[in-house]
Each structure stands twice: as C-alpha cells, then as structure tokens.
Amino acid sequence: MGISSIPWWMRIKVHFLLFGVTMSILPLFFLGYLGFTSIRQNLEENIYAHNYEQVTVLTNEVRNTFSNAEKSLLLTTAVQADNLVGNNETLRQNILKTLLEKETIIREIKVLDKNLKMIDRVARQEELSFDGAEPKIETGLSTGKSSSISEVYFSQDGSPFVYLTVGIQDPSTNVQMGYMQSKIDLKEMINTFANVQLDQGKYIFLVDHSGNLIGSIPANHSLNKSEIANNPGVQGFIAGEPFSSGSEHKNQNGVKMIGAYHSIGTPNWAVFIEQPAKEASKPIYDFAFRLLIIAILIMTLVMILSISFGLKVVHPIENLEGQVRQIISTGNLESHIPIESWDEIGRLVQSFNLLLNSLNQKNEDLRDEKELLTTVVDGIGAGMILLNPEKKIIWWNTKFADWFGNQLENIAFDLIVHGEGVEGFCPENGRNITVSMNDERRHFRKMYYKLSPDNPENAAYLLLLEDVTQEVELEAHIIETDKMAAVGLLASGVAHEINNPLAIVAAHSEELMDRLNEEEPGPSREEVKHGFKIVLEQISRCKQITDRLLSYTRKRNDGLDLIDLKAASEKSLGLLGHQMKQKHVSIEVDLKNGLLVQGNENEWQQVMLNLISNALDASPEEGRIEVKGWHDEENVYYTIKDFGEGIPQHNLKKVLDPFFTTKSIGKGTGLGLYVSYGIIQKMQGNMTLESMEGQGTLVKITLPRHKVGDLSYEAMSKDFNC
16 A cells, blocks of 8 residues: 555644644643633623722712712701791892702702791702602601602603702700701712713613612613613612622623612612623633634644654655565565664664564574474374365365365365265264265264454365274274173063063963863863963063164164154163062153154163163162153253162262273173263263262263254254354
8 A cells, every 4th residue: 555545634744733733722722711711700700899899989979979968958957947947038048049059969949837838949940840740848757867868750851850858946945947858950960970980881870769760871871661670680679689799681682781789778779880791801802812813823833843843754754664665565574774864763764674684584484384384284194174254175284185185176165075974064063974985984073163254365164174983983892892781781681571471472372282182172262362362462572572672782873863762761761671670679760751852762772771770780679760851941851860879989080981890790891881971972962970979879961952843953964154
C-alpha cells in the first residue's frame, strides 16, 4: 500500500496538526472558560451590588425629601401657630409664601381650622383639575401622630400628587387649633433626581403600596400599568417584602431584565431600578469576543508550528518507509538502510538495521527448522493432511502419500479415504475407521483439529490418521478371549438348564412307549397329543437356552446399531439363571422403557455378563443384586449393585487394568472389567466403580441417549459441518 493510499486522517502530519491545535485550544478554552465564568460571576455580583446601592441611595433621598418637608411644616406650625389661625391675613400669607419658596416640591399650602374649614391658601400657579372630583379634605391624623401623608392622586395631565398634613397646636396648652396641609408635586420631586448617572438601558421608577406607578427616571421611559402589575419585584413589594438586592425576570416583550428595589417606609412606596440583561452583560460579551480573537490567533500560530514540525518529523519517516518497501519487494534481508542523522529517527534506522540482521538470522533458523519439521512429520508414522473449508486436501505428508498415493491436490477427503466409519468428516474425534487398501483391511484412528482462519495456506482443518490395525485386532482378540472364557463359565449352567427339560422329555417319551407296548387298551389320542405337547414345550425351552448362548457367542459385528438396553439385558440375565439359583442369590431388576443407545448388542451382553458374574462372585449365599436403568433428556444411566465383600481401597484403582484379578486360579482371567470399560468407552460412555470393603460394590454406567425420531449415528455422521 503506497503513501497516497493512506487515508488523510491516519497520517502523522494530520496527527501533529490535530495534536497542536488540540493542545492549544483545550488549555486556552479551559482557562478562558474559567476566566470568563469568574469575570461574569463577579460582574453580575457587581451589577447587583451597584443596582442595590443606587436604589438604596434614591430611597434615602426620597425619604429625606419628605422628612425635610415634614420638618419645615412642623417647625412653622410650632413657631407661627397663633399667626396661622389668627386674623392677620397678610402675616399668614407671608408665612405661607416663605414656606412655599423654601420647599420647591410643595405646590400649594392650605390652612384649616379644627373643623377642617379652609382659613387661607397659597399656590405656585393656577391649579389643574384632577382626574375626577378633587379629593375630599381629610387630615389623616390619628391620635399621637404629628403628620400624615395621603394616597397618591393624579391630575388630568397625569401628574402625581400627595397631601402632607400637620397639626397646628397651641404652644402653651397643646390644644388642637387647626391644620396645615401641603400639596406635594411628586413629578417635581422625581425631577430633582434626574441627574442620577444611569448605565445604558437602565431606568428607575417609583410605585405606591398598591402598585400604582408614581414616576420614572428618565421621564420619557414608557411604562404601562400592565407591565408594572406583572413585574415580580412589584408583586413582591405589594406582598410585603421590604427589598430585593437582585432579581431576574422577562418583561412583556420577552426581554430578560435584572433589577432591585427598596421600600421607602414613609411614605409606603418603593424605588425600583431595572436594566436589560443584555445591556448589563455587554462587557462580558466584549471580553468573550476578545478571548475568541486571541484563541484564533494562537490556534493559527500553533497550526503553522505543527505543520512545520510535522513535515520535519514525517519526511525522514517517509524516506524510511520507502526503503523498507524496497527491501520487502526484493526480499533482500541482508541490505541496510543508510543513517542520515543521529536523532531519534536515526536511532530508529539503526534499530531497524539490527532488526533486519535478526530477521535474516531467524529466516535461516526457520529454514533449518522447516527441514527438521518435515523430517519429523514424515517420520512419526501417522498420515497428516490439511483441508480447506470445502474439505479438500491442500497438503499431505509422505506417510499419507504412501497409503493413498500422491495425486491428492484439491480432492475431497471422502473421495480418497473409503471404508467403514468414514461417512462424515468429523462426527466423532478419535473414532476408528476401517479402510480397504490393496485387498487388505486396515484400521486407522482419525483425529481432526480446527485451525485458525488467519493462515496463509487457507487451511481450515488438520487431519491425522494413525494406523491402529494391530491394536484393533489385538483388542478384538482380547474381547473374543474374554467371551470364550465367559462361555466356558456359562457352559455348566447352560448344560444344567438344558438337562431339566431333557429329563422331562425322556420321562414322557418312556411313559408313552410303555403305554404303547402294553396290551389293549393303549393310550388315547388325547393322551398322546398331551404327551407330545409337553415334549415340544420342553424342546422349545432347550432351544431358547441354546439360542441365548449362540446369540452371545456369534461373531462380533464391528458396526453400531440402535439397541434397547432393557431387552438386551434380559437376554444376558437369562444366561445366568442357573448360577443365581445355585448360589441362592436374588436379583432385583428395575429397567425403565426407552433405554435406547447406539452400540453393539453382542458387546453390551458381554458387559452385562462380566458385571453380573463379578457381582455373583462377590455376593454371599442368600445375597441380593440390584440392576437399575433410567434416562433423562440427554443420557441413559445404568447401575449394578451387590452387597458382598467389596473391593479393598488399594485394589480399587487397579481393577480396570488388564489381567488384574483377585479371584483364584481358574475362576477369572482379569479381562472382564478391562474389556467392559473399553466397550463402554467405545459407546461414548463412562463407567465408574464405587466400593467399600464389607459393604459391596456399585458400578455406574452413563451412555448418550438416542431419542426416538433422532437420526442414527450413521446419518448424523454424514453431516460434514463440525
């Protein structure tokens, strides 16, 4: 694969660039984010603090304005009480005009008697009419109070007013003589604060305790009743909250606003200050913009440096790659790459040259090992072949060629190896197969191994064939020998079993002969028929006994059949009937239906005879043997238990060895358990012995169950997929 075929995202130059950009952006972004967050938080806190400070100052100024007006009125009434309610109108007018000139926010002053009838009045200009009727004159004073402030009233032009009323008392007796009521122009009062420095978009407004707008700064700022009523700060003030140092909400236009408020106390109003959050946060956005510009400049610089260093590093590596590819194409491991520098890349070239030397040496060693391995593979005495996924031969060793010839390339395995047990490739690992070669039967043990698909030969399986002809023939000879030994042991019992029905036949025959030789009258037809019937029954009984023995002694079939262990076991137990009666040993048989397995019935009978004979030999007089068989979904379980002398623990591990026996000479060959164990293994099962000395022995057999309706072993073996 050439350099140009490498995707751009896998190139080192791109990695250098990405690394440089990432390592520049991430720290800058992290530090910028921390700085931006900290500055924004501090700025927001400063904005809230500044707003609260401004609204607190204005609250104090409004409170002081009303306090000063109240003090002026109280001082005037205290000093000029008699003149204010006296008959000297000129003096009273002078007093009121002087007071009016002093307090610029007062628009009109009235003097009332104690019955609230107006005595005198002074005003700055002609009064404007109110929205509706002029408010009724009320002092609003209660016992113990020296002054009172009325509700807010609005004139036709929308100017707000309040009335500040103080009592006029006799200095000597403190008797109420009348009232002085001043009309305070709230618009004029608010204009006195118009010089307050406000940031962009910020505005101030006053509301009374009912949420009515009194005025705003700047005066041209538009506020409507609906916006005031829906303001969370105004609602909080009406609910009784005295102040808010900072809050956020959205106005009717959906603009996010931040603000604060503080109640005045007397009068029961509140001063509010608000500003659009966007205007308040403008310094934050300016800072973020400057930070972004700095980040772009740094990223550009880092990209330039990354590309420069990347080219400097990558260029020698690309040269190294080109020379390596040349070595790969020529296969010359003895060549060397020239060293152009002594930096890390130069040392990499030096190390690569050392690697070439090592690979060259390893290559020589591999050739030697290959020759040795070929010698070993050809000399182990087993045939070996490699098969591709289609089960066709792609390699074979010399031994396999000696057996099946050299014309094997790309030929299916089952077309080369014919014989018994070769119906499929791998139904059973380690199974023996029988092949006819040059008019000679040969036995092979077949072993197969799945190979990893990642191999250059595309080999899927390794198959080994081991010539076990002598082993199989020896095993067959041992089984036949054991069978003949068992036949010898059964002969006396079978002869005794046959002797009884023969004695009955002889007795009935002699009786009939004697009756026939006698003078008239001879035996009747019915008596003759009855005698012959008994003779035929006993002859049939003899035939059954001999058939069992002949069935057991017939030549062994090497194939596998479907056998019913219950029926096969009953045949074997029939051959041991005489021995059981002779020793007075009872046998309890509990064999369930459906004990179907794959095997050889003749060999299973041999297993039964061996195990039952051992149990009989170990059982005492009047003893008992239990034979049980059952199954589950997967296996068939078979047990034979005696209650005899048991097997010593030091002999328990040896009982499956050939020719090992504890019986006296002439009573055992030592092959019974060995042969039985081999037959059970051949049936893909397992046999174990459990024994306690003096308590008896339990033989457990487990075999794979053949379910009704399942494919036979031969049919399953045709499945070529392992």
